[in-house]
Amino acid sequence: MATILLADDDENFCNLLKVVLSHRGHAVLTAYNGREALRLFRQHRPQITLLDLRMPEMDGLEVLRRIRTTDPRAVVMILTAMGTDKQEQEARQQGVTDFLNKHLPFASLAALVDSVGTESGLFIKPGTVLLVDKSDETRDLFKAFLRTHVVSIRTARNGLEALTLMRDALPHLVVLDMDLGGIADPRQAAPTMTAPEFLHALRRMRYPGGLLLMCNTIEHDMEAQASNLQILDLLQKPVMPERLLVAAQAGVAIMEEASYGGPKPRMACSLR
Numbered sequence: 001m002a003t004i005l006l007a008d009d010d011e012n013f014c015n016l017l018k019v020v021l022s023h024r025g026h027a028v029l030t031a032y033n034g035r036e037a038l039r040l041f042r043q044h045r046p047q048i049t050l051l052d053l054r055m056p057e058m059d060g061l062e063v064l065r066r067i068r069t070t071d072p073r074a075v076v077m078i079l080t081a082m083g084t085d086k087q088e089q090e091a092r093q094q095g096v097t098d099f100l101n102k103h104l105p106f107a108s109l110a111a112l113v114d115s116v117g118t119e120s121g122l123f124i125k126p127g128t129v130l131l132v133d134k135s136d137e138t139r140d141l142f143k144a145f146l147r148t149h150v151v152s153i154r155t156a157r158n159g160l161e162a163l164t165l166m167r168d169a170l171p172h173l174v175v176l177d178m179d180l181g182g183i184a185d186p187r188q189a190a191p192t193m194t195a196p197e198f199l200h201a202l203r204r205m206r207y208p209g210g211l212l213l214m215c216n217t218i219e220h221d222m223e224a225q226a227s228n229l230q231i232l233d234l235l236q237k238p239v240m241p242e243r244l245l246v247a248a249q250a251g252v253a254i255m256e257e258a259s260y261g262g263p264k265p266r267m268a269c270s271l272r
Contacts, residue, residue: 001025003044004113007037007063008052008079013102017050020106024114034058038066041074048113049076050100064094077113098204108193111163112201129153129248130171132162132198133214134180142175145241151248159193163201170209173251174202175244178215179237202229210255212247214239230255 004026008014011032018028029044031037035057041049049067051060060078067074078091081102088099100109129151133139139155146153154171156162158180180195193201202211210232217236232251235243 001027002047002113003027003029005029005031005037005040005044005046005049007031007034007040007050007055007060009033009055010052017106017109020110021113024110026113034060034063037063041067042070045071045074047075049074050079050113051076052079052102061090061094064091064096068094107160108197111160111193112204114163114167128169128171129173129175129252130162130165131155131175132157132159132180133175133177134158135177138177142241142244146245146248149245149249151245151252153248159195159198159201162198163193166207170207172255173210173212173232173248174207175212175214175248177237178213199229210251212244212251214244 001024004021006014006018006021006028007030008017009032014030014032018030021028029040029046031040032055034055037049037051037055038058040046041063051063053060055063064076064078067076072095075097076095077097078088078099079102080088080099091099098112100112102109104112129146131139131142131153133142133155134157136157139157143153143155154165156165162174176195176198178195180193180198207229210230212233212235213231214235214237232254233247235247
């Protein structure tokens with residue numbers, strides 16, 4: 001896994017996030033001020049750096065600027081709870097990889113970091129489908145039906161669980177229920193990752209597979225939410241198992257062809 005530098009003057013936050021990241025297999029270095037963060041970066045060259053914007057001795061933006069003079073391509077993510085538009089613009093000008101909201105649950109933060117940290121080692125597991133749907137009944141129905149038609153399928157109840165499944169091998173096709181919402185996970189007693197947040201994570205990890213979206217209402221911003229991803233079809237709910245089977249089989253075939261140098265996939269427009 002990755003070597004991560006975590007820099008935040010809130011020692012409790014820093015240490016708790018370190019525990020979560022360490023349990024996921026990462027080697028974590030911690031710094032409680034900007035000057036120490038820069039020293040550790042130059043000494044260890046971590047694969048991922050998480051920087052708080054507000055730190056004593058040297059703020060996160062100054063650390064970022066100095067990191068860029070050492071390594072212009074370093075992966076740096078900004079931790080922020082009260083960042084301003086001006087600070088975000090300055091960070092983007094310095095090539096920051098992303099911004100992470102410190103108010104997210106630690107499990108969500110760790111999953112988002114994982115989606116960046118595994119980028120260089122990703123590989124496609126041929127012919128597989130990953131279904132992300134909050135409904136136990138829907139997941140079980142679709143899983144059983146597709147498997148009877150020799151479709152290799154895995155399921156996840158939310159975005160966090162899906163990202164965990166994708167850490168070792170990527171599916172050819174992700175089927176995503178856009179109505180995941182912020183439903184509370186009783187095991188965590190905290191909001192789960194919403195569908196737009198999951199799409200954001202897929203964009204950041206440059207997910208190379210295909211995407212089927214299931215939703216109650218087809219909205220014009222749906223494609224924008226999944227920009228830079230291969231949207232193969234939009235399925236209006238309720239989706240019949242037979243309809244999903246056809247879309248999944250076609251999607252897997254299209255992505256397999258594309259992986260062998262075929263034409264770039266295009267979104268299907270039919271909604272039936």
